[in-house]
Amino acid sequence: AQRVTQPEKLLSVFKGAPVELKCNYSYSGSPELFWYVQYSRQRLQLLLRHISRESIKGFTADLNKGETSFHLKKPFAQEEDSAMYYCALRGYSTLTFGKGTMLLVSP
Amino acid sequence: DADVTQTPRNRITKTGKRIMLECSQTKGHDRMYWYRQDPGLGLRLIYYSFDVKDINKGEISDGYSVSRQAQAKFSLSLESAIPNQTALYFCATSDEAGGNTGELFFGEGSRLTVL
Numbered sequence: 229a230q231r232v233t234q235p236e237k238l239l240s241v242f243k244g245a246p247v248e249l250k251c252n253y254s255y256s257g258s259p260e261l262f263w264y265v266q267y268s269r270q271r272l273q274l275l276l277r278h279i280s281r282e283s284i285k286g287f288t289a290d291l292n293k294g295e296t297s298f299h300l301k302k303p304f305a306q307e308e309d310s311a312m313y314y315c316a317l318r319g320y321s322t323l324t325f326g327k328g329t330m331l332l333v334s335p
Numbered sequence: 336d337a338d339v340t341q342t343p344r345n346r347i348t349k350t351g352k353r354i355m356l357e358c359s360q361t362k363g364h365d366r367m368y369w370y371r372q373d374p375g376l377g378l379r380l381i382y383y384s385f386d387v388k389d390i391n392k393g394e395i396s397d398g399y400s401v402s403r404q405a406q407a408k409f410s411l412s413l414e415s416a417i418p419n420q421t422a423l424y425f426c427a428t429s430d431e432a433g434g435n436t437g438e439l440f441f442g443e444g445s446r447l448t449v450l
Contacts, residue, residue, distance in 0.1 A: 237375065262438075272378075272425065272441040314377060321385075322368070322393070323439060327377035 230255045230319035234326035241305050242334050249300040249329045251289075251315030260318040261291055261298040264325070267311045275300075275313070285309070305333045338362070341426050341442035349450050354413040356445045358426030366429045367409040368439065369393075369401060371422040378425065384409055385431075416449040423447075 231254040241247055253259060263275040276284045278291040278298060289300045298315060310333045315326040339360045348354055358367065369381040370393075380393030382401040390401060398420060402410045413420055423446050427439040 234377075264439075271443055272439075274438045277438070322380055322383055324380070324394075325370075325378040327375060 230259075230317050230324045232315050232317050232324055232326035234313075234315055234329050236329045237327070238330045238332065240332045240334065243307055244304050247300075247302045247305045247309070247331065247333075249313050249315075249331065251298045251300065251326060253296050253298065253315075253317045255296075255317060255319045257319060259291075261289070262316040262318070262323070263287070263289055263298075263300050264314040264316055265311050266314070272314070305331075307333045307335060309333050339426055339428055339440055339442040341424075341445045343445060344443065345446045347448045347450065348416055350415075350417055352416050352449075354416050354447065356411045356424055356426075356447070358409045358411070358442060360407050360426075360428045360440075362428050362430070362440060363406075364428035364430045364440070365406065366431060367403065368427040368429070369399075369409070369411045370425045370427065371395070372425060372444070373422050381411065381424075413447075416447075418449045421447060421449045 233252045261278040265275040266272045287302045291298050312328050312330050314328045316323045342357045365386050368383040370378040372378050379395050381399050383391050384403045387403050400412045423444045425444050426442040429439050
C-alpha cells in the first residue's frame, strides 16, 4: 500500500521567515513524489516533482529515501505563498495525496 | 487553451436523488480521474480510466459509478445520494504518452451538497 502523511494541517509564518512543509511517505518500491498547490480560487496545480530537481517560486524539495521524506522548503516566505499544499506519491499507477497543509503567510 | 471543464459547478440535492457530474477535456489526454476533496481528508481517488474501454475503482468507489463516453468525457454518478457524499469533486486528466510523468491537470471542481 502507498501512503502519504502530512503531519501539519496548518502552518502559520511571518513574511520573510523560512518555511518547511513536511511530507513522509510509505511505499515499497521506487516512488515518484510531487508537490501540488491550490491557491485561493484557483485550480489545484503541480508545483514541483522530485525527478526534476527544480526550484519553483523559490520552493525546493529533496527526496530522502532513508527517512522516506519529501519536505517542501522555502528560505523566505512571501504572502503570495499562502495556499493549500498537497504532497503526492505516484506508486503503481495513480497519485495518492496527503491530507494537505494550509500555509498562511502573514505580513 | 486546452482545458478540463466540469459541470455543474455547484449542486444542491436531496438524499436519495440521482446525480451526475460531468467532465470534458480538450487536452487530448487518455487518462481521466475523479477525486473528492474533504476538509482534513485531502483528495481521495474515486475512479479512474486510462482509456475509453478501461474503468478502475479507486480508494473510495462505493456509492459511485462512472462512464467514459469518449476520450474527452468522463462522468461520475451518484445513484442515490447521501449526506456524507457532500464534498468538492475534482476531475483530472493526465498524459502518459512518451514517458511523461503523471502530472495531473485539474478541473475547477464541482461542489455537491446533499441535504
